[in-house]
Amino acid sequence: MSGRMISRRAPWAFVIALALAASASHVAQAEAQAQAQAQAQAGYSAPALYNLANAYARSGKPGLAVLNYERARLLEPNDPDIDANSTHVRAAAGLPPQFRSRFERLAGFASPRILAWVGIIGLLTAGVSVLARQLYPRHRRKLLATAFVGISLLGVTIGSGIALWPIMHEAVVITRTAPVRVSPVPIEEPVFELPEASIVRMLEEHDGFVLIRTQAGRTGWAQRANVAPVVPKR
Numbered sequence: 515m516s517g518r519m520i521s522r523r524a525p526w527a528f529v530i531a532l533a534l535a536a537s538a539s540h541v542a543q544a545e546a547q548a549q550a551q552a553q554a555q556a557g558y559s560a561p562a563l564y565n566l567a568n569a570y571a572r573s574g575k576p577g578l579a580v581l582n583y584e585r586a587r588l589l590e591p592n593d594p595d596i597d598a599n600s601t602h603v604r605a606a607a608g609l610p611p612q613f614r615s616r617f618e619r620l621a622g623f624a625s626p627r628i629l630a631w632v633g634i635i636g637l638l639t640a641g642v643s644v645l646a647r648q649l650y651p652r653h654r655r656k657l658l659a660t661a662f663v664g665i666s667l668l669g670v671t672i673g674s675g676i677a678l679w680p681i682m683h684e685a686v687v688i689t690r691t692a693p694v695r696v697s698p699v700p701i702e703e704p705v706f707e708l709p710e711a712s713i714v715r716m717l718e719e720h721d722g723f724v725l726i727r728t729q730a731g732r733t734g735w736a737q738r739a740n741v742a743p744v745v746p747k748r
Contacts, residue, residue, distance in 0.1 A: 560589035564596055571599070576607045576711040577688035577742075584686060584713070584744045607711045612729075640665050685726065685741040687712040692741060694734035698723030705734060716743060 567582035583600035590596060601611050643661035646653070692712070693704035698720045708714065714726040714736075723735045 560586045560593065560596075563589070564593075564599075568599065571603050575688075576603050577686055579603050580711040580713070581686040581688060581742050581744065584684065585746075588681070588744065604711055607709060609709065609711055610729075612713055639663060682745045683716050683743075685714055685716050685724070685743045687714070687736075687740060688742045689740045692736045694726065694732075694736050695723075696734060698725075698735040700737070706732065708736070714741065716741070 563582045563586035567579045567586065570576075570579035570582065580600055580603055583596055583603070586593070587596050587600070604611065640661045643658070687708050687710050690710050692708040692710075694706050694708060695702045695704050708728065712728070714728055717725040717727060717733070719725070719738065720735075722738050724738050724741060725733065726736050726741065727733045
């Protein structure tokens with residue numbers, strides 16, 4: 515009799531297992547679709563990128579989380595929540611805090627959009643002052659001072675751009691590990707491996723590989739699929 519009971523219950527257990535598996539699959543698909551939709555809506559919005567990074571962090575994907583935190587940081591360099599969450603995710607992955615030089619920190623006092631407007635205003639101020647000196651020779655000293663202010667504003671933008679240039683060539687390891695080789699050959703044994711969420715600097719690309727430099731100064735070739743640039747290429 516017990517054998518009949520088992521034979522009768524087994525199909526129901528199988529159906530329940532299939533239902534649970536289908537439900538889990540639908541949940542995973544819904545989550546992936548939601549993340550993809552958020553990624554599409556993120557664009558160049560720091561809040562959207564920040565929320566997307568939080569979603570990846572909750573999903574146990576530290577690489578994609580740090581990637582979007584870094585993208586949000588470029589747009590809002592002074593947001594403490596971005597720094598705190600990125601540091602927390604990297605610490606949970608066993609990685610040290612991201613180091614920035616003093617020059618890079620000073621250059622990030624404002625967003626790139628604000629810096630661009632500062633440069634435009636500085637260029638216009640300097641240009642108009644130089645032209646006005648020819649029309650109003652009596653006010654040359656005042657106009658010279660105004661031109662100096664414009665040049666200074668333009669210099670701030672140029673200096674910030676120089677400091678941000680290396681940061682715009684950074685990439686994040688988005689896979690569990692990223693084997694690094696001496697040359698861009700997949701059959702070669704890796705000399706070391708980078709853990710997920712590591713931040714590296716991209717130097718050049720060749721045939722599906724990218725030459726990277728770590729924060730410790732080590733260089734090597736990693737497969738392009740293992741890293742994602744902070745500034746996406748279009």
